[in-house]
Amino acid sequence: MSSITLYGSSDSGNCLKPKWVAQKLGISVHWIETSSFDGSTRTPEFLALNPAGQVPLAVLADGRKLAQSNAIMLYLAEGSAFVPEDAYDRARMFEWLFWEQYSHEPAIAVRIARKHFLKQRDEELDPALLTKGNAALARLELQLQQSRYLVGDALTLADVALVAYTRYAHRGGFDLRQYPAVRAWVAQVEDGLGIETALPTEG
Numbered sequence: 268m269s270s271i272t273l274y275g276s277s278d279s280g281n282c283l284k285p286k287w288v289a290q291k292l293g294i295s296v297h298w299i300e301t302s303s304f305d306g307s308t309r310t311p312e313f314l315a316l317n318p319a320g321q322v323p324l325a326v327l328a329d330g331r332k333l334a335q336s337n338a339i340m341l342y343l344a345e346g347s348a349f350v351p352e353d354a355y356d357r358a359r360m361f362e363w364l365f366w367e368q369y370s371h372e373p374a375i376a377v378r379i380a381r382k383h384f385l386k387q388r389d390e391e392l393d394p395a396l397l398t399k400g401n402a403a404l405a406r407l408e409l410q411l412q413q414s415r416y417l418v419g420d421a422l423t424l425a426d427v428a429l430v431a432y433t434r435y436a437h438r439g440g441f442d443l444r445q446y447p448a449v450r451a452w453v454a455q456v457e458d459g460l461g462i463e464t465a466l467p468t469e470g
Contacts, residue, residue, distance in 0.1 A: 280431030
C-alpha cells in the first residue's frame with residue numbers, strides 16, 4: 268500500500284491514530300481536514316462517503332472506504348510489527364483496543380471535548396466522567412508498572428490507541444502527575460511514533 272486518503276480532524280485523537288500508523292509505516296497520507304464540530308461530517312457529500320457521519324474515514328487507493336479508527340489502524344498495520352505475531356499477545360492487543368473504546372475514550376475524550384473545546388465549566392460536566400477517567404488512568408498505571416508497553420516490550424496498536432487521548436488528558440482536567448508510569452509511557456510512545464510531545468511540563 269503506497270497511499271491513503273484520510274478525512275479527519277487534527278484535534279481528534281481518534282483521527283490521528285491511523286494517520287500516525289500510516290506515517291510510521293511509510294504510507295503516504297492525503298489528509299482532508301474534516302471537523303465534527305462545524306457540521307462538515309453532516310453534509311450530503313460527506314454522508315455519501317460515510318453514512319454514519321463520523322471521522323476518521325479512510326478512502327483506499329481503489330476507492331474502498333473504511334471507518335472507525337481502530338479498524339483503519341488494523342487494516343493499515345496488517346503484517347507489520349504493530350500487530351504481534353503470537354496469538355495470545357495479539358489477543359491482548361485486541362483486549363486493549365476494545366477496552367479503549369468502552370472504558371477509556373468515553374470518559375477521557377468526552378471530558379476533553381467538553382472542557383477544552385466546548386469550554387464548559389467543571390460544574391457543567393458530569394462528575395462521573397472524572398471518576399471514570401481516573402479509573403482508566405489507574406488501570407493503565409497498573410499495567411505500565413509491570414511492562415514497558417501495554418503488550419510486553421514492543422510498541423503495538425494498543426499503545427497507539429491508548430496514547431491518543433491520554434497524552435491530552437490534562438485538557439480534560441486529569442492530572443497525569445498522579446500516574447508516573449503513564450507519563451513515562453506516553454513520552455516513550457510519542458518518541459516511537461515520531462510525534463511531538465503533548466505532555467505539559469512538570470509543576
